[in-house]
Amino acid sequence: MESVRLLVLVLALLWSPGASGLRFIGDLRMDLSAVIRRVDRSFLSVTVDASLAAEEKFMSLLSSAKVRTLAKALSPSFLRFGGTRQDFMEFSPQRSHQDSGSTEDESCDQLELPSWLENQLKKAWTKQQLTLMREDLHRKYRRVKFTEDTVDLLNSFSVCSGMDLIFGLNALLRTDDNIWNSSNAGSLLQYCESRRYRMSWELGNEPNSYEKKAGVRVDGLQLGRDFSRLREMMSQSEFYRGAGLFGPDVGQPRDRRVDLLEGFLKTGSEAVDAITWHHYYVNGRDTSLEDFLDPEVLDSLALKTKEVLEKVRLVSPEKPVWLGETSSAYGGGAVGLSDTFAAGFMWLDKLGLAAKLGLDVVMRQVFIGSGSYHLVDENLDPLPDYWLSVLYKRLVGPEVLKVEFSSVAQRKRVRLYLHCANRKSYQSGAVTLISMNLSQKPVWISVPARVSSSTVEAFVLQSDRPEEEGLYSRCVTLNGVVLKMVDDRTLPDLKGTRLPPDEHLQLPAFSLAFFVLTDAGAPACK
Known part of the structure; x- marks a missing residue:
């Protein structure tokens, strides 16, 4: 089976003394040709x-x-x-x-x-x-x-x-x-x-x-x-x-x-x-x-x-x-x-x-x-994990794809998983990158040229309060907007932010995110 390898260059902004701004951390390889696992529809x-x-x-x-x-x-x-x-x-x-x-x-x-x-x-x-x-x-x-x-x-x-x-x-x-x-x-x-x-x-x-x-x-x-x-x-x-x-x-x-x-x-x-x-x-x-x-x-x-x-x-x-x-x-x-x-x-x-x-x-x-x-x-x-669960349901499909991250220094605190996107929400071939940044430094993921023309929808979850204090909050924001019910029968619109082509995918400090590459054309997801 033909293997499609995508190289994702990961950059991070380091504020430590002597840092000279952006520094190369490592690369992410994604195999979009084959499904490695398939979970239950009610995973x-x-x-x-x-x-x-x-x-x-x-x-x-x-x-x-x-x-x-x-x-x-x-x-x-x-x-x-x-x-x-x-x-x-x-x-x-x-x-x-x-x-x-x-x-x-x-x-x-x-x-x-x-x-x-x-x-x-x-x-x-x-x-x-x-x-x-x-x-x-x-x-x-x-x-x-x-x-x-x-x-x-x-x-x-x-x-x-x-x-x-x-x-x-x-x-x-x-x-x-x-x-x-x-x-x-x-x-x-x-x-x-x-x-x-x-x-x-x-x-x-x-x-x-x-x-x-x-x-x-x-x-x-x-x-x-x-x-x-x-x-x-x-x-x-x-x-x-x-x-x-x-x-x-x-x-x-x-x-x-x-x-x-x-x-x-x-x-x-x-x-x-x-x-x-x-x-x-x-x-x-x-x-x-x-x-x-x-x-x-x-x-x-x-x-x-x-x-x-x-x-x-x-x-x-x-x-x-x-x-x-x-x-x-x-x-x-x-x-x-x-x-x-x-x-x-x-x-x-x-x-x-x-x-x-x-x-x-x-x-x-x-x-x-x-x-x-x-x-x-x-x-x-609803508490923060509820909103996270709803987004997972809407964005992530049951097919698991292979990902590898080469940077030993950052792979533990920048945690990434890849699935086909939920086909009830996105067209065939779309993929969802599940992303976490456990550190207090922001991280950028550079989308490779092969899919740089693909529309990317970003769903970035952060606390409503800054830095470490925000980790203790019982509120969560989606792309900067606090999530709460409109009324007892209505959830808010959980819309992503469309990123321009070639835009780096940003993972802010202490953030959780889903990035949906809607036009990735992954053979495994068709």
């Missing part, structure tokens, strides 16, 4: 944390017109309902199936939350989060019973937002022989089938931590058998026979987690449609801004991913591997960091690197829920 997906159902009334926040407007902009997407508290929840039906909540005749508008109730719930949710944080800190989790209302609201939210629901079942309901007790899940599946709710399933969340959370130890072999039992139940259902099942949602490889994954693969890999694992870079309780900008911290994802992929490919080489839950910092996120502009570097780099390494889906913890790593805050307003 960037999101979660709703099960903590939202700790008191069932808060599930009604998913009926907010504002929340649904924000969610629609992230479709197509999987919507995972799960997390720590899913293993402390039991389905407790309160009414006959015929009297269930939403019906197919009701429109999404009819099911929206009244504004007065939304305001009440937002105030109460702020207090509820303190209770949830205390439970997490002490690892003392109370049993929660949820009714048909939770399921109805999740279904309505996923349908009206254009997302595919994945429901996480409780795996800590166990018999005296330490086998999963499937009776409660059976009741839930029966209810969902009676309502014709199209959804997929998971079983358990981070089984490696069951002993700490609940004093229960489950080995990987038994875990796989539990999943096989769930698959058997699904196969007996005419409606869920072909539905998705994903797992085991184990934490990133370390100590016993590796044994758990290996054991699960032996007995359960055939039962699932994708292998899922979780990844966080740092501990949210003792991290720093420096960690969020540290190239070595960002590169740690590659080591963990390669280890998981290696284990899976030994047993099920064709099985997709997903990041079933992921964000910047575990423990609910890092207060004042995971919900700020600084978090965008970890998030965008994870998207770029995960696609390059061969992960098919990345589920962001959390779209809405407790903690500091949410995309939508406690006032239901």
